[in-house]
Amino acid sequence: MKDILIVAHFTQVPGEKGNGRFWYLADMLANSGQSVEIVTTQFSHRTKQQRNVQESQLKHIKYKLTMLQEKGYRKNVSLKRFYSHYTFGKNLRNYLKNRKKPDIIYCAVPSLDAAFVAAKYAKHNGIKFIIDIQDLWPEAFKMVFNLPVISDLIFHPMNKKANFIYNAADEIVAVSETYVNRALLANKQLKGGLSIFLGTELAHFDNLVIKNKVDKPKDEIQIAYIGTLGNSYDLIYVIDALALIKNKDINNIKFVVMGDGPLHSKFRDYAEQKQINVEFMGRLDYEKMVGVLVSCDIAVNPIKSNSAGSIINKVGDYAAAGLPVLNTQESEEYRRLIVDYNAGLNCKNSDPHDLAEKILILYNDPILRQKMGMNNRKLAEDKFDRKTNYKLIQSLIGSIL
Template structure:
């Protein structure tokens, strides 16, 4: 087993860098590996995808001085819509820059840890790793092209036909991995279907650093004593069924539950649509916008229910928000049809499942939890226990570090 210091290249086009709002596991991994004495380079984009803005090079350079690892940003063209020609061209530009970077690298790394997606980037890195016999670890953050199906307004059979060439391409990329890591068992199994030759398959939830979470959980926030909060955190886009939650709280308001409020933390392309819907229905919805992770934590802890509002057909499995919901000790109302997470909700007794689009059923479930404080408490206790057992990055990520350190071809 290799135990000496290693040269490690992390490739993560969509990562969130220190000083930016949100969390991505690659900076966390880079920090921990460099603290263990490894020489780590984190390669990412100069374009921050979450808010569609270019990064301030001078600011990142200043922040980098305090880090133990190196940040390299490659140029991208940028885009404003998640689906469109501009995004394709932007990613192609990043991939060209990535290929150029690898071609001119002075010393090959000892191991490469690469995010998937973006697809072209993972393919380029995988081919490079194979050429120079470098151990290639692929971390599946999302399953493309399946993840974009919901954003294409066509019948499913046509969408599948349209995306078929990309599915073949994805299979080709997955086959390059020597080691497979993924944010859920579902994603790891997707790779294993077409790559039976990898040395290991390791599902590790994105999770939460409970040390950081608990440091901020008791910070004061303004909540009216009689308000009952149902809270969603994340992107406001096609894969997230906020409409059903908005309609459900509207139904409950009409029944006299005027203190139940839906709190939405985040932003995205469908925000205006959902704001208009809430206004039309007179629904009690607060669109809170973007908060830093530390600012968001006490709001989540003060909430009463977490809304894992996932649209029908969406491919999300166990997202980063799940770790935060569990850490806050919240019962979860879940509309994801991902079997892995539906089974977790029932087997771990952390909340209730419902079908996306069924606002009447969701309203009934909210009312059930609203009127039963003991049930909320039981679900919440189970949620926090699960966070401590399986979602605390301080412990769960040790398996990732070990895999990287012992990776060989």
């Protein structure tokens, strides 16, 4: 039995909402007979509170869960957050000193502090080090704080740390080919990496549909959005597009928003001002979210310009639900998938007139909606099904062991 240590700063723990990549992978590895431990933080990034996990919630997991102390923070972009990550990295360093050396460290990136500590520890002790890139830092922060020259100076230390982590990796896994290619710029020893989308287990997703699907008025077209209500997501632009359509005396389109975040009030107030039909449902349990999502007709992926994101979590759920997607994201990787699978329509970023036009194309053509929805489901079956795709990660780890 080999010892696999998974370091995942941002992951769900038992009893929390979510569709976590790392607990799914830990279960898969534990079921194959390996000894697996996940090390994460006591602080929940999602709720901004310290976790309180009961012993009874840990009885059914097959891996060891260790939660280290972290200071915590209130805002996603703040000095307190960076200091909080530093304290988690420091506690991880102390934990690793006192832990038996594992055979493999499988490490999520970000955060950079935790991954940097894990990379140095693996290198010093001759331990195989695999990274799994979930997001690009500091690129993601530059989108929020983007001042020419100044941003580059401020984020230079973070960029240097990221390059060290990428270069230290014996193998690279990432949630998109875009992220793999970024890491390979810093790691000249490796010829390639493994792109495995976040995805979901389709059999589980389909079972949730059977149990949770909701009814909606037959004469209503519903456009779904799931995810964070924050700076990266341009719901103002979607609302403006819907207002343009409402001015054409089309009144049976409803915007269904599932999620929460710092801009919830701003988006809600703007929708009221524009007098469009919108329902803000808040953050839902995954089961309920699936039920609402599959009852909708269209999905929208309104990512702001210059986003560092690529194949993000929501697009996997849109694909699993079999919905045509209206996509504004500029990621060439995702835009290419939309075209190759004919799974929706790519739109001009921040152009409500173009989005309104694309909405009306799908609104007026139910056969096209159905066809594109079926194509998006095919995309899910090919690229987003964890039951098959995550076996590639398992095989990678197995080959190293």
